[in-house]
Amino acid sequence: MAKLYPVGNPKTLFSPHSSPRTPCRVILSPQLETRTSHWQGSPPVKTVGQNYRALVLLLLTSLLIVAGLGSRLAYIQLVQTQYYRQLADTNRIRLFPQPPERGRIVDRNGVLLAGSQLSHSVFLWPLVQSRQRWQEMIPTLAQYLQIAPEEIEQKLEQAGYRSPFPVRILRNASPQVVIQLEEMSRELPGVMVEAEAIRFYPHGDLAAHVLGYTGEIPQEQLRANPDYRLGDIVGLMGAEELFEPHLRGQWGGRQVEVDAMGEVLRVLGEQAPQPGKTLQLTLDVRLQQVAEQALANRKGAVVAMDPRDGSILAMASYPTFDPNLFSSRITQAQWDALQQQEFPFLNRGLRAYAPASTYKIITTAAGIESGVFPPGTVLQTTAYIQVGGWRFWDWNRAGFGRLNYRQAMAYSSDTFFYQIALGTKVGPLQEWSRRFGLGQPTGIGLKGEALGLVPDVDWKQRHWREPWYVGDTVNMSIGQGFVTATPLQMAIVTAAVANGGWRVRPLLSQQVIPENPVPLRQPVGMSAATLQILQQGLRDVVVYGTGGNANLGPGFPPTAGKTGTAEDPPRRSHAWFVGYAPYDQPELVVVVFLENSGGGGGAQAAPVFREVMRAYFQPES
Structure with missing residues (x-):
């Protein structure tokens, strides 16, 4: 078949x-x-052995499959063991970074100026959810926190959706927000509320321009500093920024095991964060309070400095702000209120203005040291001098008769110093301006410091496309025209007279002195005769000249100083007073500047000087 x-x-x-x-x-x-x-018509077909051939092919195919699977398993187990172990760990092991507590800031007597207080912050853990899931959650989360959804999304994008580190999206959360998020924790996986220390300034806006404030590190600074991470809190102004390395501290963290719902089962390891170091400033809280009160909500600045070593005891500026606003999320209403003031973040102690007659200190030094007008010079003052068809008036419109240097300083005669400038030309004025520190950094280290201006021929040609006129030299001799200086620079000028001819570098801390090319002390180069005339002339200003309001009264040491009234058309004039006390053994230099206050320096600024000086020498009750 x-x-x-x-x-x-x-x-x-x-x-x-x-x-x-x-x-x-x-x-x-x-x-x-x-x-x-x-x-x-074909040959017979051979069928013997065909079944064995199929079996061999089947065996070879099976061996290839087994070899492929085996090599893949070997690659996963031997080569990528660490990768898959980490991948598995992220599902059950999480790292809770713990930021360090920022170092405290205290004044010279140990009074707290900046510290920390406990608050709650809201963090997102990017890797807990997929990007799509986060996109779905963001609108709900934004509604709870009253934050724009774009802001939350931006922070997640910056961190990366597979980042193992939490991302802070809200600091100093209100108790209502904390309770709401805790109740919604099951519906919002990856959202955490953690206790965190935030910056606290117990005196509110006191010394705000010196202390500065803190905030999350800006992107450009983050890119330039690999040691920082997204969301780090750093100093953004003032001493907080200047002394950031000292105040920062070091991060710590906890490694914990969590269940499928993200609840912590146990702590696997912990490294405590190292808090930042305490920073002692040279500020005196009591003197700072008096300086700010003496400004009486007038635009301007007060600088109080020890002429012996450059220690800043007070630096007041108004308008001001409360740095506590930036320790949490500032509201639009708070920001709008700040904008109603005129540049509240501007430290007017570091801004440059025409120094007016306080500059006559430099004109005196230039006149004597040039050799053209020796110490015994007496000049006839008049109502005005005429230069190139222009009349340059004395401030009293009459002149003061024959005056020597001391008398000219006391009465602040303009025509006396006009003649000094005409005789010396502009070169000595420029040289001695720079010797006293004008037109260059003081070395205090605060961001935003203006350099002031010592004008010259090249500068005027570049900026005005005009030659230097004799009238420019005349204006410069009384601190008007193009020359400008900051209140802090004028404190250094005054200190050089008080301390015997030394230009000191202003310091905010004797404990931590940042590196700076400006020497701590350098000689101005005045002769003893020049120094004596300057000291006696500044004393005469208070005794019988324009600065009578700077007298402290019985029981207080004698003072010395110089008034200044700077024109600022079409606005009202600025008022200046620079001085020191005691006259014979100076301990404190005080510079007062009132922006567009109107009136003269003797009437407006000298009383502020008197209040600050009296507070310094008045024993504490």
């Missing part, structure tokens, strides 16, 4: 029991097969 076998020849017959598409060959007896082959 014939048997049917599948073969690959398309010309074979089909078995009645096979699939219509399965070819089968009919195998008959050898005789019949021989005949059939003969009939077809």
Whole structure:
């Protein structure tokens, strides 16, 4: 009986029991097969060994598959073990970074100026949710926190959605927000509320321009400082910024195991953060309070400095601001209120203005040291002098008759100093301006410090496309025209007279002195005769001259100083007073500047000087 076998020849017959598409060959007896082959005209087909060949192919294929799977498993287990271990750990092990507590800031007597207080901050853990899931959650979260959704999204984008570190999106959260987020914790996976110390300034806006404030690190600063991470709190102004390395501290953290819901099961490891160091400033809180009160909400600045070593005891500026506003999220209403003031963030102690007659200290030094007008010089003063068709008037419109240096300083005669400038030309004025520190950094290190201006021929040609005129020299001799100086620079000028001729570098801390190219002390280069005339002339200003309001009264030490009234058309004039006390053994220099106050320096600024000096020498009750 014939048997049917599948073969690959398309010309074979089909078995009645096979699939219509399965070819089968009919195998008959050898005789019949021989005949059939003969009939077809083809040689006999060999079938022995075909079953073994299929088996071999099957075995080879199986071996290749097993080898491929084995090599892949070996690669995963041996080469990428660490990667997959970390991937698994992120599902159950999380790192809670712990920021350090920022170092405290205290005044020279240990009174707290800036510290920390406990608050709650809201963090997002990017890797807990997919990017798509975060996008779905952001609108709800923004509504709870009263934050723009774009702001939350931006912070997640900056951190990266696979970041293992939490991202802070809100500081100093209100109790209502904390409670609401705790209640919604199951619906908001990856959202955490953590206790965190924030900056606190117990005296509010006191010394705000000196202390500065803190905030999250800006992107440009983050890119430039690889040691910082997104969301770090850094100093952004004043001493907080200047002494950042000292105040910062070092991060710590906890490694914890969590369950599927993100709840902490156990702490696997912990490294305590190291708090920043305490910073002691040279400021005196009591004197700072008096200086700010004496300004009485008038635009201006008060600088109080020890002339012996440059220590800043007070630096007041108004308008001002409360740095506590920036320890949390500032509201639009708070920001709008700040904008209603005129440049509240501007430290007017570091801004440059025309120094007016306080500059006559420098004109006196230039006149004597030039050799053109020696110490015994006496000049006739008049109502005005005429230069190139222009009249340059004395401030009293009459002159003061014949005066020497001391008398000219006491009465602040303009025409006396006009003549000094005309005789010396502009060179000595420029030289001694720079010797006293004008037109250059003081070395205090605070950002935003103006350099002031010591004008010269090249400067005027570049900025005004004009030559230098004799009238420019005349104006410069009385601190008008193009010359400008900051209240802090004028404190250094005054200190050089008080301390015997030394230009000191102003310091905010004797504990930590930042590196700076400005020396701590350098000689101005005045002769003893010049120094004596300056000291006696400044004393005469208070005794019988324009600065009578700077007298402290019975029981207080004698003072010395100089008034100044700077024109600022079309606005009202500025008022200046610079001085020191005690006259014979100076301990304190005080500079008062009132912006567009109107009136003269003797009437407006000298009383402020008197209040600050009396507070310094008045024993504490």
